[in-house]
Amino acid sequence: MSDAHSELSALMGPRYSRSAADRDAHAQSETHVSAGPPEGVAWPETTEEVAAILRICHAHRLPVVGWGAGTSLEGHALALHGGISVDFTRMTRIVELRPEDMLVRVQPGITREDLNRELRATGLFFPVDPGANATLGGMAATRASGTTAVRYGTMRQAVLGLEAVLADGTVIRTGSAAPKSSAGYDLTALLVGSEGTLALITELTLRLHGQPEAVSAAVCGFADMAGAVDCVIETIQSGIPMARIEFLDTTAVAACNAHAGQDLPAMPHLMVEFHGSAAGVAEQAQRFGEIAASQGSAGFRWAEKTEDRNALWKMRHNAYPACLASRPGATAIVTDVCVPISRLAEAVEDTRADIAASGLPGPILGHVGDGNFHAILLIDPASAGERATAKALAARMAERALRLGGTITGEHGIGMGKLDYMPAEHGPAWAVMGAVKRALDPLNLMNPGKLVPPHDPV
Template sequence: MFPDPALTALRALLGDRLTTSPAVLDQHAASETHVTARSPDAVAFPETTAEVAALMRICASHGLPVIGWGAGTSLEGHALAVRGGVTVDFTRMDRLIEVRAEDMIARVQPGITREALNADLRATGLMFPVDPGANATIGGMAATRASGTTAVRYGTMRDAVLGLEVVLADGRVIRTGTAAPKSSAGYDLTALFVGSEGTLGLITELTLRLHGQPEAISAAVCAFPGMAEAVDCVIATIQSGIPMARIEFLDDASVRACNAHAGMALPEVPHLLVEFHGSPAGVAEQAARFGELAEAFGSRGFQWADRTEDRTRLWKMRHNAYPAIVASRPGATAVVTDVCVPISRLAEAVAETQADIAASGIPGPILGHVGDGNFHAILLVRRDDPDELATAKALAGRMAERALRFGGTITGEHGIGIGKKGHMAAEHGDAWAVMGAIKAALDPAGLMNPGKLVEDQ
């Protein structure tokens, strides 16, 4: 039950920017996948760090859970209020605070989306390259240590975040990191909070590393006779040292879904989508080397996209692959898998996964950012069929076990949330208990996004 004194104090702080409207509560209980939870008791829309800190002190004094919320696009239930409490929606904290072009850094509030940030940066000649597909908020991307299509060249949010402003469970506001390119001053608290999924504090400001906009960009899509040939081409490309900006994989079922959703006419066979960044001469050389490799692995139907509008259409198709795949089975929901393995084990991992899915009877198109060993199977299950859901969860579990057997990880970019918590002990052993000890030290009452990432306190 939401305590009246807490509600009164929060309303005094935020006015009509605190709501208990059932429609808004339901909106903040929604998930894009099968993961479900109850609604929060209230949703807050702060506009400043001071308001977040005051809100946190009120919630701490009344023992209320606090859950951060960005764009709501997380796939493992990270932002769901499993124990009720207050969801803190950061969509009003969406400013680009400062750009320091000479240092190639920017300071932003957590609610700014990656597309809005890059629109603001366009005139500076700089860009923020981390691209998870969805138009996610930067704060949410940091909280889940997101990556995406460009990680093979530019890295993940771990590499992109130089510093943070964080509100802790007791309302204290701390700053981590600096604007300097490096530091040896004590524990790396920035890295600790990046990927903590809101279980240690609420991120209210980020200092980001930017990159120069490339002088030339070239993209291509190429078809392969089978999955093995496409994956082997990826491995050969990486091992040859060709500096790809993106290298994405779609299996035949994914291509079929994208064709239907985006009005494309690609051959319904496995495809690679690639992109090169650099000088015109460098891009031309890289593209030529990749073309030779792809041809050696049986590629056909090579289509280059040098014009901006053609590249935009190509990557829009890739970014919309998830809703396209879900739409390919009307009435279905998805169990989304997300494993990452060493590049040397990628072909084996994909082949075993494909055979496992085929034997299950569950539709499961495979796609992913295979340039860094990260791939997904989108397991489609009927919403009203518990047997299909159980089969899909078992498949996902075997994928996680396979990734660990191959020296990889249970999640390359989606994070843990609710959905993958059961595999944390297998990946981390006693280190998972150390994570729990850190959580207990910073949040002894267990109020920050409870039920996620670590063992329940």
């Protein structure tokens, strides 16, 4: 492989590194999932450079893994089979902004927070909010969602088109700026969520939304988990257009209180937000308050000032480090599932009971407005027994979700962490995914070992 690295160094100059520090920086994971470092790291600035990198790697059969902000939770960006990491943090331009069409074209390394800062003066915003300040290319590759998905959808709905580079260096464009199309296979949808196993995304055309005239948020506690979950179900079934509706169980509330200096009562809580006109927001808030009261809510607090709302959602977005801090020295096996709203209460209650019986700390929280919730299973990294217990809990969560008509992941994706659950969810369709992978990447160079059935290069 020395010839490949020499060619990459000649192409990229100082923007290709084989130093231990740079390689180790691209071998880090947010959770327990781990792998060795890549053999080298490239920082392209243009689509043409990405294509040239992939042509070199294809010629020398060198694996390629894309890297954004490194915030994924299932080891998506780790170099499981060596090769190089292509780091997109230098590709951060807004290529074109079209306010009249409510869309923007961006390079993949720009983060969602940076994009929204640039959009402030336009009256538009990009709504998909996974919590972490992830890059938009990474969010598309993992089909991210988050706190606002219940109102605005996920990256599946947000991405109108892509520019991407295939394994052999071929550059393709998918989708368009048109609101809809019937022209052939939906290759945009195929690449969104493909986790870098089919191509590297070098440009995205994204759907924007108008900034709401009025925003109001609230947090309220419930005597038990059932009341909180039933409130979510009744709210959704009543057609109230929630912008966010988040859940934290008692353990998660305690961790967030300690981490953020809050004083929420020690009970399950919902955090909600409403977007719209002033009159519409007031009506939605009133209707939600009535539903919450009928389900036994307590300690209702409104956050109408911007700084109060920001503090509320900062606490929610920091729930993961807060939970980690609640058990010093711990690492986490973080898992998520998504179920139909009608089965949400059963899924959450059974998961809570299962975690309690295991003896492990395991806060539950999530975007329950769309049936998606997470468990943060805190383990001693030196304890093989605790790791095995946590993995068994995660496996039972996945099995439970499938039994209830749901999915093994609502937003974390598969990566290498959830690969073993794919046959149970997809059956023969998983082999079809593998066939698509072999058709586009017969040498198995694009993020090998992730998402699809293992296959040997042809």
